[in-house]
Amino acid sequence: MIRLYQKYIAALYLGMRLYTALITCILLFIVAFIFPNTRPAAFTALVLIMALFFLDYILMFSMESGLHAVRELPRRLSNGEDNGIRIFLENRYRFSVNLGIIDELPPAFQVRDLLFHLSLPPNGKQVLTYQVRPTARGEYSFGRLNIYVGSPLSLVKRRFWFEFQGKTQVYPSFLKLRSYSLMAAANRLNELGIKQERRKGHSMEFDQIKEYIPGDDIRTLNWKASARKGQLMVNQFREERAQQVYAVIDKGRLMKMPFDGMTLLDHSINSALVLLHIVLVRQDRAGLITFSEKPGIFLAADRRPAQMNRILEALYKQKTRFLESDFERLYFRVRAGCAQRSLLLLFTNFETLQGMKRQLPSLKALSSRHLLIVVIFENPDMKAFSRKPAGSAEQVYIKTIAGVFNLEKKLISLELGRNGIGVILTKPENLTTQVINKYLELKATHQI
Numbered sequence: 001m002i003r004l005y006q007k008y009i010a011a012l013y014l015g016m017r018l019y020t021a022l023i024t025c026i027l028l029f030i031v032a033f034i035f036p037n038t039r040p041a042a043f044t045a046l047v048l049i050m051a052l053f054f055l056d057y058i059l060m061f062s063m064e065s066g067l068h069a070v071r072e073l074p075r076r077l078s079n080g081e082d083n084g085i086r087i088f089l090e091n092r093y094r095f096s097v098n099l100g101i102i103d104e105l106p107p108a109f110q111v112r113d114l115l116f117h118l119s120l121p122p123n124g125k126q127v128l129t130y131q132v133r134p135t136a137r138g139e140y141s142f143g144r145l146n147i148y149v150g151s152p153l154s155l156v157k158r159r160f161w162f163e164f165q166g167k168t169q170v171y172p173s174f175l176k177l178r179s180y181s182l183m184a185a186a187n188r189l190n191e192l193g194i195k196q197e198r199r200k201g202h203s204m205e206f207d208q209i210k211e212y213i214p215g216d217d218i219r220t221l222n223w224k225a226s227a228r229k230g231q232l233m234v235n236q237f238r239e240e241r242a243q244q245v246y247a248v249i250d251k252g253r254l255m256k257m258p259f260d261g262m263t264l265l266d267h268s269i270n271s272a273l274v275l276l277h278i279v280l281v282r283q284d285r286a287g288l289i290t291f292s293e294k295p296g297i298f299l300a301a302d303r304r305p306a307q308m309n310r311i312l313e314a315l316y317k318q319k320t321r322f323l324e325s326d327f328e329r330l331y332f333r334v335r336a337g338c339a340q341r342s343l344l345l346l347f348t349n350f351e352t353l354q355g356m357k358r359q360l361p362s363l364k365a366l367s368s369r370h371l372l373i374v375v376i377f378e379n380p381d382m383k384a385f386s387r388k389p390a391g392s393a394e395q396v397y398i399k400t401i402a403g404v405f406n407l408e409k410k411l412i413s414l415e416l417g418r419n420g421i422g423v424i425l426t427k428p429e430n431l432t433t434q435v436i437n438k439y440l441e442l443k444a445t446h447q448i
Contacts, residue, residue, distance in 0.1 A: 180432075
């Protein structure tokens, strides 16, 4: 009995056309009350509406499964990027149908009005694709797929609902990683803002001695080899490889600050993933360090094929802590685990000059043993506030405070530079481009 109720009653929904027809019929009866001669027309209209209603009901519920649908979820979603979700639809009725499709998205998306309308011809098939943009890593669960089907009459609608195993995981932005890889393969990285750095001097890594050919740099002539061979010979060098590059990511409370719907930690993780991929492509060794008030993971620098997958899995699991980060513990962790001089790209954030100075001794200690580049973030909202014209006392106050915050960022950058520490001060949306350019610049000038 319950099954019959769910099949034939619970799935029944009245269409707007039926309500319009009934309202029209009511108006006819009102007119018939004033003009009795029109009463037969009102009754005829009511009978016609009821007949069409039952006809439409029979059409919609005559088939057990008049509509078939499958939702296709990617195994992984890319954080901060538009990801495509596909729904495969098949109309098994012998007439065209109108569909209203509601997909139950995970609560984290905060979308409650996702509704699609389309039509399918008899026995027709169609693929519906829509985009979702997650802003946090983790596991996401999709709910039921609800589809409201109406015939050409559309007096009634039948609801079909489909239960799927709708779980997927949101990983750091591998779609951005893929786009950088494709642009690099096509030698079009400059379109993404990546500069082509001119190399200065020669690499210190000797490759071989070869015969001189026109166009070789005469400064590389090897006179001893030339004398032995009786012809000009030159030294050939290759780009120095196998340098260690670590992305060091702060998970403290300041990294919880949101920009463009994502936290600074997620912006840093997405950029670190792309950077470390570029490092591996350039034949250097990539490693990962995370920290907060206590040490996080330490993934030793390596360039084996499986290293990129280890980095991706490690970044997926990182979460923001809500305490102030301990840079002194970071120093001892790096000192114990990283004996070779390495490039450390430290993704962190300081909001005040005083807060940075508390950590300055640890940063200077790191800089004395490694090449340290500190990545800190500009606040685009504060910059926008400081540029707006002030039309009231409140706006003057807001503009002044914004100016103070912007000045603090510049002072932090200058103070780090005065202490011999490299700095990247960037907006979150420019982070990936800035860190890759810095890495390529350091490689071009043989600082690593």
